Amino acid sequence: xxxxxxxxxxxxxxxxxxxxxxxxxxxxxxxxxxxxxxxxxxxxxxxxxxxxxxxxxxxxxxxxxxxxxxxxxxxxxxxxxxxxxxxxxxxxxxxxxxxxxxxxxxxxxxxxxxxxxxxxxxxxxxxxxxxxxxxxxxxxxxxxxxxxxxxxxxxxxxxxxxxxxxxxxxxxxxxxxxxxxxxxxxxxxxxxxxxxxxxxxxxxxxxxxxxxxxxxxxxxxxxxxxxxxxxxxxxxxxxxxxxxxxxxxxxxxxxxxxxxxxxxxxxxxxxxxxxxxxxxxxxxxxxxxxxxxxxxxxxxxxxxxxxxxxxxxxxxxxxxxxxxxxxxxxxxxxxxxxxxxxxxxxxxxxxxxxxxxxxxxxxxxxxxxxxxxxxxxxxxxxxxxxxxxxxxxxxxxxxxxxxxxxxxxxxxxxxxxxxxxxxxxxxxxxxxxxxxxxxxxxxxxxxxxxxxxxxxxxxxxxxxxxxxxxxxxxxxxxxxxxxxxxxxxxxxxxxxxxxxxxxxxxxxxxxxxxxxxxxxxxxxxxxxxxxxxxxxxxxxxxxxxxxxxxxxxxxxxxxxxxxxxxxxxxxxxxxxxx
Amino acid sequence: xxxxxxxxxxxxxxxxxxxxxxxxxxxxxxxxxxxxxxxxxxxxxxxxxxxxxxxxxxxxxxxxxxxxxxxxxxxxxxxxxxxxxxxxxxxxxxxxxxxxxxxxxxxxxxxxxxxxxxxxxxxxxxxxxxxxxxxxxxxxxxxxxxxxxxxxxxxxxxxxxxxxxxxxxxxxxxxxxxxxxxxxxxxxxxxxxxxxxxxxxxxxxxxxxxxxxxxxxxxxxxxxxxxxxxxxxxxxxxxxxxxxxxxxxxxxxxxxxxxxxxxxxxxxxxxxx
Numbered sequence: 077x078x079x080x081x082x083x084x085x086x087x088x089x090x091x092x093x094x095x096x097x098x099x100x101x102x103x104x105x106x107x108x109x110x111x112x113x114x115x116x117x118x119x120x121x122x123x124x125x126x127x128x129x130x131x132x133x134x135x136x137x138x139x140x141x142x143x144x145x146x147x148x149x150x151x152x153x154x155x156x157x158x159x160x161x162x163x164x165x166x167x168x169x170x171x172x173x174x175x176x177x178x179x180x181x182x183x184x185x186x187x188x189x190x191x192x193x194x195x196x197x198x199x200x201x202x203x204x205x206x207x208x209x210x211x212x213x214x215x216x217x218x219x220x221x222x223x224x225x226x227x228x229x230x231x232x233x234x235x236x237x238x239x240x241x242x243x244x245x246x247x248x249x250x251x252x253x254x255x256x257x258x259x260x261x262x263x264x265x266x267x268x269x270x271x272x273x274x275x276x277x278x279x280x281x282x283x284x285x286x287x288x289x290x291x292x293x294x295x296x297x298x299x300x301x302x303x304x305x306x307x308x309x310x311x312x313x314x315x316x317x318x319x320x321x322x323x324x325x326x327x328x329x330x331x332x333x334x335x336x337x338x339x340x341x342x343x344x345x346x347x348x349x350x351x352x353x354x355x356x357x358x359x360x361x362x363x364x365x366x367x368x369x370x371x372x373x374x375x376x377x378x379x380x381x382x383x384x385x386x387x388x389x390x391x392x393x394x395x396x397x398x399x400x401x402x403x404x405x406x407x408x409x410x411x412x413x414x415x416x417x418x419x420x421x422x423x424x425x426x427x428x429x430x431x432x433x434x435x436x437x438x439x440x441x442x443x444x445x446x447x448x449x450x451x452x453x454x455x456x457x458x459x460x461x462x463x464x465x466x467x468x469x470x471x472x473x474x475x476x477x478x479x480x481x482x483x484x485x486x487x488x489x490x491x492x493x494x495x496x497x498x499x500x501x502x503x504x505x506x507x508x509x510x511x512x513x514x515x516x517x518x519x520x521x522x523x524x525x526x527x528x529x530x531x532x533x534x535x536x537x538x539x540x541x542x543x544x545x546x547x548x549x550x551x552x553x554x555x556x557x558x559x560x561x562x563x564x565x566x567x568x569x570x571x572x573x574x575x576x577x578x579x580x581x582x583x584x585x586x587x588x589x590x591x592x593x594x595x596x597x598x599x600x601x602x603x604x605x606x607x608x609x610x611x612x613x614x615x616x617x618x619x620x621x622x623x624x625x626x627x628x629x630x631x632x633x634x635x636x637x638x639x640x641x642x643x644x645x646x647x648x649x650x651x652x653x654x
Numbered sequence: 655x656x657x658x659x660x661x662x663x664x665x666x667x668x669x670x671x672x673x674x675x676x677x678x679x680x681x682x683x684x685x686x687x688x689x690x691x692x693x694x695x696x697x698x699x700x701x702x703x704x705x706x707x708x709x710x711x712x713x714x715x716x717x718x719x720x721x722x723x724x725x726x727x728x729x730x731x732x733x734x735x736x737x738x739x740x741x742x743x744x745x746x747x748x749x750x751x752x753x754x755x756x757x758x759x760x761x762x763x764x765x766x767x768x769x770x771x772x773x774x775x776x777x778x779x780x781x782x783x784x785x786x787x788x789x790x791x792x793x794x795x796x797x798x799x800x801x802x803x804x805x806x807x808x809x810x811x812x813x814x815x816x817x818x819x820x821x822x823x824x825x826x827x828x829x830x831x832x833x834x835x836x837x838x839x840x841x842x843x844x845x846x847x848x849x850x851x852x853x854x855x856x857x858x859x860x861x862x863x864x865x866x867x868x869x870x871x872x873x874x875x876x877x878x879x880x881x882x883x884x885x886x887x888x889x890x891x892x893x894x895x896x897x898x899x900x901x902x903x904x905x906x907x908x909x910x911x912x913x914x915x916x917x918x919x920x921x922x923x924x925x926x927x
Contacts, residue, residue, distance in 0.1 A: 467733060537770035541833070543731065545783035545840055546760030555782070556772060 136629050142242040143627025146415035146428060148211075148230040149204075149404060153183035155216060157224045166220055174216070176209025180231045188403055190367040192264055199396040203404075205232035207429045230413070235427035235620035236392040237401050241410065242623070246391060248402070251381040256358070258345055258379045263368040266361070267350060269343055272376075274357035279341060279381065280332045284325040287338075291321035331356045336388040340395045345379040346370055349399050365399045392619065418627065422593045423609065427620030430613070432628050434595045438508055438588070438603030439577060439635075441596060445512020446519065446576050451569055453516075454523030458565075461524070462531045463553050482521035489518045490582030498586060505587040506602040514582045519572035526568020530561035563650035570643040574636050580607040606632045679704040679844065679874045680725060685739035687720050687729065694720050696898040698739070702891070707866055707875045709885035709906070712895035713926065718878045721895070722846050725876065726762035727755040743844070760787055763837035767849040769829030771821030771836070776813050779821040779832055780804060783840035799839055807835035808865055827858025834865065838873070845869065847877040851884065863888050882922055886910050894918045 094100045157164065159182075160174025181201050185191065191200050208231040215229060216222050233241075240246065256273030298314050324332075333354050334341060341352040343360060348368030354361040388395050404410050421431030465471040493514035497503045503510050534557045542552035583589070588604050589612065596603035604612070606628065613625040678701035687695035695717045702708045710718035720729070727748060729735040741748050748758055760783070771779050780800045783789070790796040800817070804810040809831045813824070821832050830850055837845055847866075851859040866875055866888050879885050885892055885906065892909040894902045894917075902909060902918045913919045920926060 535770075537766060537768060538772065540728070540731075540764075540766060541770040541772060541836075542782075543728065543759060544726075544764035544766065545786075545836055546756055546763075547782075547786055548756045549731075551786055555786075560773065 136626050136633070139623060140626030140628075140630040143623035143625075143630075144415055144418060145242070145412050146417070147233045147238045147241045147410055147412050149184070149187070149233060149409050150228070150230050150411045151183055151187060151409050152226045152228050153179055153212065153231075154226050155179060155212070155222050155224060156182065160216065161223055166223070168217060168220075171217055171220060171223070172213065174213070176213045176216075177204075177206070179212060180204055180208040183231065187407060187409055188366065188400060190264075192367070196365065196396060199394070200400050203234055203237045203397055203400055205234045205428045206426055207424075208232045210429075230411070232428055233410075235618055237397065238428055239619045239623070240391070240393045240398065240401065241405075241412070243619070246384060246386040246398070249383040249385060251383070253377065254379055254381065255376050257376060258343070258374045260345060260350070260368055260371050260374075262364070263346075263348065263371060264364050266363055267368075268359060268361045269345065269350065271358050271360075275381070276355045276360060277357040279383075280355065280357060283332050283334070283338055287321050287325040290337075291318050291325065294318040294321070338387055340384040340388050342382045342384070342395070342399065343379060344382060345374050346372060349382075349403075351395055351399070365396050366403060418624075422595050423591060423604070423612070424593060425591075427616075427618050427624060430621070430624055432606065432609060432631060434592055435604050435606045435609035435628070436631070437595050437597075438511075438592075439605040441508035441599055441603065442511040442515060442583075442605055443573055443577060445509055445599065446515040447569070447573060449512070449516040450520055450523050450572065454520050454569070455527050455565055457520075458524045458527030458531060459553060459558065462528045463549070463557070478521050478524050482525060485581075486518055486579055487581040487585065489514055490585030492517065493582060494585045504600045504602070506590050506592070506604070507600045508596060508603050508605075509599040510586050511583050511588050511603075511605065512599075514586060515576040515579060518579060518582060519576050522572040522575065523565075523569050526572070527561070527565045530564025530568065531557060533564060534560045563646050567643045567647045570639050570646070574639045574643075577605075577639070578607055578632065578636065580611055583608055584611075606635070677704060678702060679743065680876075681740075681742040681745075682721070682724075683740050683742075685721065685724060685737065685741060687717070687724060687738075688736045689732070690734040694898055695724075698895075698898075698900045700893055700900055700903055702874065702876060704874050705870060705872070706891065707870045707877060707889040708891040708893065709889035710876070710878045710893050710895055711880075711882060711885050711921070712901075713921065714880075716895040717898045718893075718895040719848055722848055722876060722878050725844065725846055726759045726764055728759070728764065730755055760840050761842050762844045762846060763840065763842035765830070765833050765837055765845065765847045765850045768853050769826055769833055771824070771829050771832050773820060773822050775818045776804075776821050776824070776832060777817040780835050780839045783836060787840055789840060803835040803839035804832075806838055806869070807831045808861065808868075809835055825858070827854050827861060830854060830858070830862060831865065834862075834869075838869070842873065844874045844876065847875065849878050849880060852880060859884070882910070894921065896921070 156179055159178045160176065161170050163170075181204065184200060184204060185197075188200060191197055210232065212227065212229045212231075215227060254271075254273075254275050256271040256275050258269050258271045258275075260269045261267050294314055295318055298311050298318065301311060301314075331354060334352055341355070341360075342365070343350045343352060343362065346368040347366075348364055349366040350360070350362040350364050350368075352360045352362045384395065384398060391398070393401065401410070417429075418431045419436075420433050421429065422434030424430040461471065461475065493510060497510045497513055498505060503513075538556050538560065539552050542556045543549070547555065583605060588608050590602060590604065591612070592602050592604050594601075610625055610628045610632065613621045613628065680700075680702040682698055682700045682702075685695055685698040686693070698717070698721055700721075710722065712718050723729045724737055724741060725743075725748075729737060737749065743762070746753070772782065774782075777800055780803050781796055784796060784799050790799055801810060801814075804813065809828060812828060813819075813832075821829065824832060830853075834845075834850075851862050854862065863884065866877070869875060870890075877885075877889065889906050892904065892906045893900055894909065894913075894915075896917050902913060902915045904914075909918065910922055913922065
């Protein structure tokens, strides 16, 4: 009790907290403002991250969903014995080697009859994937009695056709209220169609307007380059092009030639389709794509003008393919189906045939190696360091190094793997075994650190209780501490595995970046993993692979979410309170 | 503090006299304990008689828990701790290098300040010690040990229908009695109790104190306590620790009614502590 008065007479008087002075009020306002600011910052940070996360996810999902689907032609085909089993011996090897592509082509020719000429046939067959007959082959192998019968099957479309059907950027405008009687001069080849009214006057005006806009754009580009100091030599080509365009749109001539840079125009007449190459208000010259049934006069309104708004040069599918595809669609033969093959096939150069099973299996095999090494080594190392190791310089050094290893860039582990596992131990290149070894090095520090934290979080009273009833240190650790630390260790391990699953860089170094079609079946076979597959696909120019990339990312994210969810579930389920 | 001799002290005085002639179970001579540079116990010499309750009292940080933990070599688990001097149990040096501390701890059980049942079933809590020491040959025998231990800890009636429930689901007092049952399941000779009631309410404390009175007929009990009333109620001998020294050891009534040392007198009358 003497301490309070011992301060002596010189001690300053301790003031009491005031509420009413201006100073106190100002301090209060300042505190409120600071608290408000803090809340705003926190909320803003949260809003920004949420927005970006949503943007990312919605972008991936919207791009990836079409990747899970595939357009096919569903039709009856004649399984022609002459094409798959001409000698009629009916064994599996013969049936497997049969020419199913020819059957698929025949079915297509049946769906759009009368296509003549090498070029057109090639365009039509180009709609089919090189693996179009695969589904039929499986059907026939499963049931050889189908040979010679008509079978309902699906024919895979090539990726250009598939992407065209999924992508809505090409709109087709149909002008149906035609005013004149149209008379074609032939049913195939190059034809001229005479029209009784000036049905194409509007089209010509449109084309001229487009040419004018394009010329203006070129002139603008020329001006920009001039302003940047480009010499007149380099602008010559552009100037000539602009001049040509000007001549075309300024000419009073009523004839207009269509090229691949302007929207394509086609005339659908008498059951066939003619692609317009040249037109005047009352006449078009063009090339027949789908043969006409007759050269009879078509009454106004029974024939149509179709405009493919996107110019041919900007599309992957040309006018012929597009026209054939539209015809197939009009017949109701095209179906968009869920692409189960995406999960059951390996990689392919053909986008419509590429799947992720190879990468998925590669990832699983790699992770099996990783967890098989990491879990025992990591947990035992953690137990030893945490419970048994003497606390001296040596263990301290080891601890610091483990913590530092966790921060080493993953590519360094890849180089280490290349130098040690491939070059020194001569292990096979691109194999899940080596991938797993490298990833084990990568996640080992993570697991050791997580396991040590989990062991440390077990209250010492449990250890003392066990020692108090005469358990040895080791018994105390293995009977009591380790089981209680297990949920934490499992959580750390799963997070580490998720990290390993998403890792790409070190695997590139050990050759897991190769193009591998076969699904790996052993640890030493060449394989690739999901993130590397994504990396490979993202590099390819085909739009279909862009969809596949997004779809594979969705699969990878789904696996990661499941793994993290499992970790959270484990933590919640086995969480104990003392 | 008013030191009227209350009836309980009168009663324990008689029992204490009955046991004072008993030979000492634990003999400590010139025990010094260091935690790194810190000299925690200084030349402690105490005799602890068999089948009785001996309490250690003293202000916080005086070394009484440290000494208690020397008796079952629990201090071995603290890396910086160093023990000098001799502690004999039944005449045998427990710091003999040939002696295994784990076996020692099976003979010298310990109950801790905070109830610390294993997060396992009540049955497994009690059965753990007998299991690791191989004290039962069959499941039936183990069941008997568990029941007998829980009965001795006067917990049987409360938990016999829920032996598979977690030990951590019991109340604080029940948890502490479970810890006592766990300790006596391996039938130690000595039970060390480190402030066993400091986390309990008065009713639970009273039950533990009753229990100690029963247990002392079979076990040698050493208890560290902050409550002088508790020391007076349950113990026959009392040792007063101060700043690492044992200031005074004697029969409990004598320590509380007629201490020879001024410091003991000051402490029990509440001058410091």
